[in-house]
Amino acid sequence: MKSTIQVSKLSNRKKKGVNWIALFPLLIFSIGFQVIPIISLISSSFSTKQGISLENYQHAFTPHIMEAFQNSIQLSLVTAVLGVSLGFIVGYAIISTDNKLVKDALIALADVTTNFGGAPLAFAFIVTLGSTGVITLVLKSIGVFLYPNFRIYSISGLAIAYLYFQIPLMIMLILPALQGLKKEWWEAAINMGANSQQFWMRIGIPILGPSLMSSFFILFANSFGAYATAWTLTGPDVNIITVQIASLIRGEVQLEIGLADALAVVSLFIILFCVGGYLFLSSKAKRFRA
């Protein structure tokens, strides 16, 4: 018996190397198509003909590019704040619905529409809110003229289209947290004389806080990195950072090549910060779900 244990220990040690070799295909894939390209992107953003410098960054931040960053950040903030608040209200309305069939149907709708993004979505909004869109025509008939003050092909139009995937995403993110709010907490608070506002301010929101914050981060990143919807809806007219990077890639703008790298690295930093915030806070939020 003793000897078999020793033998298996020995062979275990020998096998350690073998254990890791089996992971190589996936690791090589990841290194080749994620790690190295991203590292080379970062390093080339810092290199110029003269050597390592911040020159690309200095050149990249023209007023036009500053405006692109500003627009992207604003668009992401607005759609994340609206997405979080509206998604939270709708999610709560769904949870407190008594009819199970209605509830399941609404959850399924949110589930499916989270994945409706990109080109078809952008086009659906042109049909709905474009200059001869359905809603535009309906509003016109009752004397409300959307155009020319509003344009779906603008940054505010883009915000409306983004909300179409931001709200359902928020609903799907917040549903588990809302389900974790226990009826007993509400009953206990009410029995001790709290009103509904006090319940939300003192118990509901603090418990949901990490979930709400983590959802905000992911919605922000979701909007910041979006490209297909913006490109289909507005073409090159709207100045946001993903559209700028894409036009540099396609070579539509004559600029030094390091500039695209610098813009990409700054954007990547913003997005990874958000993803990190999301992962950190969502692990905290899980504490309340048993």
Add this chain to the structure above:
Amino acid sequence: MRMNKLFRSIVLVLFLLFMLVPLIATFLFSISTRWDRTILPEGFTLEWWKKVISRGAFGLTLKNSFYISFATSIALTILVTPTAYWVHIRAPKSKVIFEIMSAFSFGIPGVILALALIRFYSGIPVPLINTTNILLLACMELCFPFMYRPVANALDSIDIHTLTEASQSLGGNWISTFIHVILPNIFPGIASGFLLVFSTVFAEFTLTNLLVGARFKTFPIYLVEFTRFDGRQASALAIISFVVAWVVSLLLLLISGKRTITSDNLTIGH
């Protein structure tokens, strides 16, 4: 925790209108004779659908999209599933590497991934740039977490150590254990991953547009081209895209019963 009934109904009706009006409008637009002057369509016709389907490019782009979606899903299944099993049973310390990989794949937007790949692979003598293969590899990279997370969750939810020991004590080797014992037990996870990857790649526009341009036209690329010159036919294409996304989502719901969106299965950067 009751919400005022009237308020709740208003919230839900507004939500439904916001979510459904664009879809219904797009569908009606695709079957209407003319709809730019009156509130309701002036008449209905199937002309736009017939026109768009009869084009050669329609079949070709649809075929291309199915090809790249299936290829990515299959390649990722083959690459990820055995590795995930091995990670769980023999190298649990390496789990954290794959978690970090997932987080990165999930965070890096298509535009930046495309730029990084072009910049790196155009500088070295590997014939990948401008080929369908680079698109396939980029899609695999983008979708890695959608495959890895459901499979890893499925492996966590079964007792792989006992199953593996039982199989090996009956004479099974690693390969037969994996194929005959582990695979059937984690099948729902693999199927979820497969479908998530499929629907993500089917709707993929950014990587295709930036990596292969007009050389390999997929359905979303074709759709965007159409939005610029023929709205009716574009709306028919948009409806087809929605139906594909909808069918895949329903299949996912069927397989996983109840689906909660986490970093496992949400796509960012539409």
